[in-house]
Each structure stands twice: as structure tokens, then as C-alpha cells.
Amino acid sequence: MPTVLSRLATILVSACLLFTSQVVTAPQRAAAADPGYLMTHFIGEGATGQQIYFSHSTDGLNWTDLNGGGMTLRSTVGTKGVRDPALVRAPGGDKYWIIATDLCIGCGQSWDDAVNNGSRNLVVWESTDLVTWSAPRLLNVAGAIPDGRNAWAPEAIWNPETNDYVLYWATNATRNGVLKHRIYYARTTDFRTITTPQVYIDRAGTQGIIDTQIVPVPSGVGDYRYVRASGDGQITLEGSNSILGTWTDLGNLSGIGLTGSQVEGPMWMKFRDRNEWALYLDQYASGRGYMPVLTTNPSTSGTYRLPASGSYNMGGTKKRHGSILNLTAAEESRVLARWPNTAINRLQSFNYQDRYVRHANLDVRIDPNVSPAADAQFRLRPGLAGSGTVSFESVNFPGYFLRHSNFDFQLAYNDGTTQFAQDATFCQVAGLADSAWSSFQSYNHPDRYIRHYAFQLRLDPITTATGRSDATFRVTS
Template identity: 80%
Template sequence: MTRLLTRLAVIFIAVGLFFTSQSLAAPQRAAAADPGYLMLHFTGEGTTGQQMYLSHSTDGLHWNDLNDGASILRSTIGTKGVRDPALVRSPDGSKYWIIATDLCWGCGSTVDGSINNGSRNLVVWESTDLVNWSQPWLLNVAGAIPDGRNAWAPEAIWNPDTNDYVLYWATNVPLNGKTKHRIFYARTSDFRTITTPQTYIDRPGSQELIDTQIIEMPAGVGNYRYVRASGDGQITLEGSNSILGTWTNLGNLSGIGLTGAQVEGPMWMKFRDGNEWTLYLDQYASRGGYMPVTTTDPSAAGTYKLPTSGNYNLGGTKKRHGSILNLTAPEESRVLARWPSTSAKRLQSFNFQDRYVRHANFDVRIDQNITGPDAQFRLRPGLAGSGTVSFESVNMPGYFLRHANNDFQLVRNDGSSQFAADATFRQVAGLADSTWSSFQSYNHPDRYIRHYAYYLKLDPITTVTGRSDATFRVTN
């Protein structure tokens, strides 16, 4: 059975050996006062797991799920699922991109269809601050590859030799009627247009290759400026002094018992305190999630060390193929402020206590006995002012309850001051019962959130009925 068939089979079959509290023998890490690390990842199959998640670590070994373990971005385009994301920062730190596989496994797609007639697109988001993201767009990277069947596991790295990014990914171009994924690349400056795709890594014969990630080395460590790790039946290491130049095989990790039949999704991270790196590897065959192996020289296969018990924890959600960013202090402050672990809440109507606020097709109303994510919101610090709240949807992260023309809809935050004001409210004692709550508009303080004919409105409150309609309980 080929590596790919093994990989596909274990998506649906749980195989013993699940590492739940693995750890790593490593030197004492840097003080938590130093900026930490941000991991972008997905968590599993289905429409919920195949979205964008963030985790934070102060030491690179112990991870906390941000946003209470919920997704921070949801794809609304293509297959409406995203996997294998890469987080890209521009050299000057003024822009960021997320690029991800456009694939929703188990959401109506078949194994054969995803491999042989899958999306040729990547899903891309852009940001200027790492917390406010654009609407996603599709970037067709495999459509120009003759007989290219899909586009999986994208990565990108800045290339100083060409002053743009090398964007690389896996595409199945069958060989002798059988599946063969290999790595292609194109150049881009904006992740909206690309040069004609070219073959980047192609192993001999029928050997497939889906996952690869490159890390740039500091001067004085090893003999190469760049090292890449690839899943190609082994976890193969290669070195080069030019991203688009010649690469030299440096060996693999079979010496410590790790092959491509056991692990995939190599994900590099450099520790801040000294010349030490970890290569996180996804234990896909055992469904064990990521584990770190460490080294003081990524180009030397014999220096890698397996984890032992005691020193690492991946947090509450399973981390699947993604990337890690070493944060600056301002980036860390913004990220932690934007996605604190705030539990999901519901808003219960005072005078129709079997009804709760929910969104449906982006409209907002109160419905009976709603418990699902359409009726769950996170009460965030108000977008427009201190001491206020804004309501962010749990299943549509980045979308908030917003009033317009005295009506309410669930709307994506566009970052404008007008949006912030329209989506911000003061939580005050309930107008009908002081043990409950009412929500006063930030920019129209004579008006409150209320329901009318079961739909949410923003109205002045002058009657007993109005006070009841404008009173809610924040509950689980």
C-alpha cells in the first residue's frame, strides 16, 4: 500500500497509540516575558475542524488554544473548508497572508474526487495587523499544470534573490495512470497573481511528495542557508544556498525511527533562546497529533532528538498541519487581545423565555429552544469603547451583530469606525428586571436592542412591552 493510500485510510480508521501528554527533554526555555509563538492550524475533518485555528505558546512547547478553542476564520468560498495553512509575514512586517488548501474532507467530497478532480485553487486571506483579515479569495495555482488534478499543502517563503515570494504546493499529476503528487512552485508578490507554475520537487519513479516546508538558517549554523523537510516516504532533509537553486540531500529521520509512513506535515520553529530548533511532525498514522523533535543544526540528520516524557503539551485541540510564527511583542499583544478565551454565550428573551437570539442567513431573530452555534456569541470588549460589549458569532468568526437603519444583521467587521460604533453596546441592568440585562446602543444611546415580531430591532423604549422586549439574560 502506498504512503498516500495509508494516509487516506487513517483519516477514517483510528489506530491505537494516542499521545495525550507527550513531552520533550529540553533545556530550560526563555522567560515568559519574551514574545511567544503563534501556531496556525486546522483540527480535523468535517466543516468545523477544517477551518483556521490559532494557538499560542510562551516557550514553543506548551500551547494554549486561543478563542476558547474555536476557529478564528471560516472559509465561505470554494469547498468552504480549509486545511494545511501557512502563515506568511512580509519582510517589513507590514502585511500577512494565510494560504491554505481548498478542501473540505468529509463534507460531500469523495477521496477519489479530491485527489483526481479536486480544487485547483488555494484559499488566501490578507491582513495588515495579524488580527483583522480580508475576505478570502481563491488563487488558481494548478489550473495551468498539464493534467494537474488538485492543489494541496501550500507554503511560501520570501526570496531575496528575486524580491518576491516562492509559493509552492503539491499537485497530483498521474504517472502511468496512478496518483503521483509532486511539488510545484510559482513566484508572486501579492498572492493574487502568479507566474507559470514549474516543477519544484519530483522524486524518482512513483514516489509521491505532498508536504514540504523550508526554513532559513542564520549565519554560522550548518553549511546551508536554507533547509527543507519533506514527507516523501521518509522525512527527508535537504539543504541549499538558494531557494530556487540546487538542493542537496542531507539524510532523513529514519535513524530516530520516524518515516513518512508514521508522520507528515513538517512544521519548523526556532526557539528564541539560542541556536535550537524544533521540527513538529504530525503523527497521522496513529492519529496522535503533532510532536516535536529538536536539533541544534537542522541540516544534520543525526542531531535530531525524539521527545521523552515531561515537558510539552499541545493544548485542548488536536493540531493538524500548519505553521508557526515567532511573534514580536506588538503582534503578541494584538493577537492575545483579539482572541482571548471567552466562552460562548446565548441571549435568552425575558418575555419569551423559550426563545434565544440567533442568526439565520445573516438576519437576526429570536427562535425557540435554539442551542446550536447559530445562537452562540462571544461577548467581546466593545469595538468602539471601553466598558462596552460587542457580540461576535461563534460559527462565523469575525462577524458581529450590527444595527443599520434600526435593523440587525450579522455582518463581517470591515475595520471601520462606523462598523465599530454600530456593533458596540453598553450592558446595563435589565429594563424589565434588573437581574437580567439590556443593551444600549453606543452611537444611539436613546435606543436599545429589542425584539419585535421575533426579529431584533434597535428602538427607543417607552412602554412596558418595550422594556420586556429589550430585556435578555446572558446564559450558557
């Protein structure tokens, strides 16, 4: 950046602080002394419900929707919908993955399609900080399975015996003349390449199995290092001392009135402050989402108990099949700062007041009667490049921001680079045409402002009355 622009940028950021302090508020910190828990999940059917959502809890039982209950990641690959996300942390805490079912029921795909000719891929995101995620990519896991017809409900666990991950999922396939869902597994180190899939769990006869999740158990609790819960007509518990070893049947949860016809999607959580676990189960039959079942010994079915009335709260959205991560203090701080409950706003044109800033096929313009309405909805985030500034994140394409490139605007996915952050950061100042409105000055080109020209958004120097009107907007609900 030329010296004069660098000096202008410094002055710009200082000038922004007072104005933007009234627009972007800092997220609230967790009230608990210890860090809490992050749940990743989906919330229902349709193109919006079948995406990635995050929720946070300070105690593991009472949950708050992050991002105001809006999606945090959206799949733009495969079926363009995801279910059953698993959140995986590397042993060193330096990398994270989300792996999910590539499935979008009600988005041009029926359940029969999904069962018999569904996606053989999983959807994968990766991150180094839990907040800036790669674009989604597809990982083919079932293509090599003879007659493999889908790939559902993935999970992964680090295996210290082999120093890699055991990635496991359900596939509907014919084996020994029987077509049904079985659990398959493969090994991987990077969720990009995998070993040849092998059968992991195969129930007797025609009994299928779709959902299973493994939890490590510390020494001194029960007789097994690992316990898994599976949806196979019951919620069956099994124990083993090796992830790829022999598993022993430990019973099921029918003793407390829960079977596979009522609940599915088992999801483990270990309480941080005590030897107690919650096994969350999705009450799909009644449409009520997750509830916790509590135990002090995962390997003993008789220790499981239903929660007391009023002892938990799942938040504003329905929580469906996902996973829970016990956060470190640093992780929690980053997550809560990235997805606060920021208001949803639109940007109304000053001189064409029936028109609003919107994205269309990743281009950005001002239009009247925007449909779908979410194409004109943004969250004004704290600026990616500097304090006292703002960045505009799309509501229906989270992770995508308004960004200038060659002084033209596009809706682009945040690649985490310094250049992107600067191109997507602006100072909100008093409107150039009306001080009761707002104008948005570029962070890295402070002599230029966001304006429309022939209804397209551009970044231009403003020198005329028409330019001042074109560069003035109202932040409105």
C-alpha cells in the first residue's frame, strides 16, 4: 500500500471507532469458570435445516444457539445439504475437521433416493483454529464398496495403536445376499485419502445399523477403554479395549424405556468436572430433537437414567444428530467471538429506496423485491482486518463476505488471508448524502467507498453529488 494510503488507513480506523461501537457489540463470555462445550448439529429438513449449526453450553446440559440460531457453515458441493456432522480434533489440537452426510431430503431428493441411490461421498471441512474453515470438499468413501448405495452418519476417532483416525459410517449394500445398512470403516490421516473400506459392524440377519458413536473411557471406570452406542433397533451398548478389536455386547437402554424406534443419533459427552457422561439421543419419532441420558459408567446399562424434568434446555433450535467437543479456554474464546448473536440487517439504497444490496450467483448489486429474501440479508461483523470496522457476512451463505476485487464487488468465501480480510473490511461513517444514513469506506483503499453504478456494487472515489447518493445506505432490519 502506498505511504499516503497507509496513513489514511490509520486515520480511518481511529475515526471509525466511535461510529461502529454503536453497531457491533462484543460477544458475551461464558459465565462458567471452566470452558464449556461446543455442539455441531443440523436442525431439520430442507436446504436451510440440513446445514451446519453450532451451539454452546457452559454446563453440558443447557445450550445456547450460536450465530443467533443461524447456520454457521453451508455445503455448496454434492447434494448441497448435510446431516449428521461429526467434529474431530487432532490429538495436538492444531487441526479440526467436520465430516458430514452428503444428503438433502426435500431438496430434489427423496428418502428412497437417499437409501438406494444416494451420495457415496461425505462432505469435509477443515480448520486450524475452529473458526476459519476451508471450503467444503467431497470424500468418496462408499464408491469402492460392492453395491454400495450411500454413505451416512460418519464418525471418526483417533486410534493410538495405529497413529491415524478410524473413519466409520453406514452404507446400504448387498453382502451375502442381504441388502441392508452396515457400518464400514477406513483409516486416514488427513480425511483426503482413505484405506479400502472394511465391514466394521454387521448385525445378524436382516437387522440394519445406521448410527454409532464411540467414547473413550478413562482407567478405573468400567472394564473397557471404549464404549460405543448404536442405533440398531435398540440403542445397543458395546465395550472394547481396542477400537479395531473385539467388541462385547453390554446391553441396551430398553430398561429405561428407550429403543431404536423412539430415538437415534447417539452423541456422547463427558462432563469436564466429574466422572459422568451424557448420551444425547435424538427423539426423532416424536420430532423433539436431542435429550440427554446420564450415566456414571458408560459400560453398565443399569447406570443410565433419564434426566429430571427441567434439568436441561436445548435452546431455540431443534438439535439433531451431531457431536460435542469439550472446549479449551482458547477455543471457547475464539468460537464465541466468531459467532455471537449479531443482528440480521439489510442495506437499503438512499437514492433507490425500493432497492437493497443483494448477492445473485455471487455477484453483488441492488435490486427491488429480492427473492429469496435471505440473499439481501447480512450480519455486520467486527471487521476482519481491524477493530472499529465492519465486514458483511451473508446470512444464507455463512463464511461468505462482501469483498472488492479490482474495485468490483462479489460475495466470496473467506480464505483466511490478509488480503481477503482487507478487501472485505470497511469503516461505517456518516452517510455522504445524508448523515442520518451510512456510507462505507474501504479499509485498504480509504479514498474509495462502496457505491452502486448501473445497480452494480463498485468501490469508487466519490467526487459528485450523484456519487454521494450512490454511496449512501441505510442499515435496516
